[in-house]
Amino acid sequence: MLKINEIFETIQGEGVFTGVPSIFVRLQGCPVGCPWCDTQHTWEVEDENNIPVRDMMAKSTDTAMWSAMSVSDIFSTLEDCGYTAKHVVITGGEPCMYDLNELTTALNQDGYSTQIETSGTFPIQCSMATWVTVSPKINMPGGLEILASAMQRANEIKHPIAMQKHIDELEQLLAEKPAQPDTQIALQPISQKPRATELAIKTCIDRNWRLSLQTHKYLGIE
Numbered sequence: 001m002l003k004i005n006e007i008f009e010t011i012q013g014e015g016v017f018t019g020v021p022s023i024f025v026r027l028q029g030c031p032v033g034c035p036w037c038d039t040q041h042t043w044e045v046e047d048e049n050n051i052p053v054r055d056m057m058a059k060s061t062d063t064a065m066w067s068a069m070s071v072s073d074i075f076s077t078l079e080d081c082g083y084t085a086k087h088v089v090i091t092g093g094e095p096c097m098y099d100l101n102e103l104t105t106a107l108n109q110d111g112y113s114t115q116i117e118t119s120g121t122f123p124i125q126c127s128m129a130t131w132v133t134v135s136p137k138i139n140m141p142g143g144l145e146i147l148a149s150a151m152q153r154a155n156e157i158k159h160p161i162a163m164q165k166h167i168d169e170l171e172q173l174l175a176e177k178p179a180q181p182d183t184q185i186a187l188q189p190i191s192q193k194p195r196a197t198e199l200a201i202k203t204c205i206d207r208n209w210r211l212s213l214q215t216h217k218y219l220g221i222e
């Protein structure tokens with residue numbers, strides 16, 4: 001069973017799939033501890049927060065409540081909601097705390113494209129067709145290492161930055177644990193801060209990397 005914090009349909013706001021209508025499946029649980037995390041309500045998995053699916057789907061605010069769902073439950077929910085998006089983003093929390101092979105394979109077989117957004121600190125278990133976005137969380141309070149296997153599997157490395165130190169950390173990581181030659185590398189300014197955005201733009205031009213903006217935050221959508 002997967003512990004699901006929320007399922008909703010919106011536009012993907014970040015990275016290579018920016019602008020693509022997407023169904024987000026947010027999993028509960030994350031031990032990484034990023035200080036700027038905007039989904040801190042997903043960190044803990046408390047048994048008393050296990051609620052029925054209909055109550056989880058009816059949530060109107062961010063809470064730590066979650067539902068235990070099988071792949072079949074998730075398909076039923078997608079059908080009930082009448083979503084039209086054909087791209088599913090599995091995020092968290094840290095989704096790779098879970099084995100996502102069954103879910104991603106079933107979605108692909110049903111015609112959905114799939115994407116996982118992960119910190120790179122857990123083994124990535126998903127279908128071969130899944131687009132893996134690793135957003136490496138380096139030296140975070142949780143003390144977890146970025147796995148070399150996650151860097152190798154990444155289709156896209158999307159790195160949040162606020163200052164030069166974060167770019168240096170990414171370069172060191174890429175030197176020690178290389179990605180594939182065709183992996184897309186993108187810098188994403190943290191919290192739309194102007195100085196971070198300016199630094200990201202300059203560095204992306206210098207290195208021929210991509211700029212990833214959190215367009216959903218500029219638009220004020222989820």
Ligand code: SF4
Pocket residue numbers: 030031032033034036037038039040042092093094119137
């Ligand atoms: S890895 Fe993601 S969910 Fe976990 S603390 Fe960092 S930003 Fe938050």
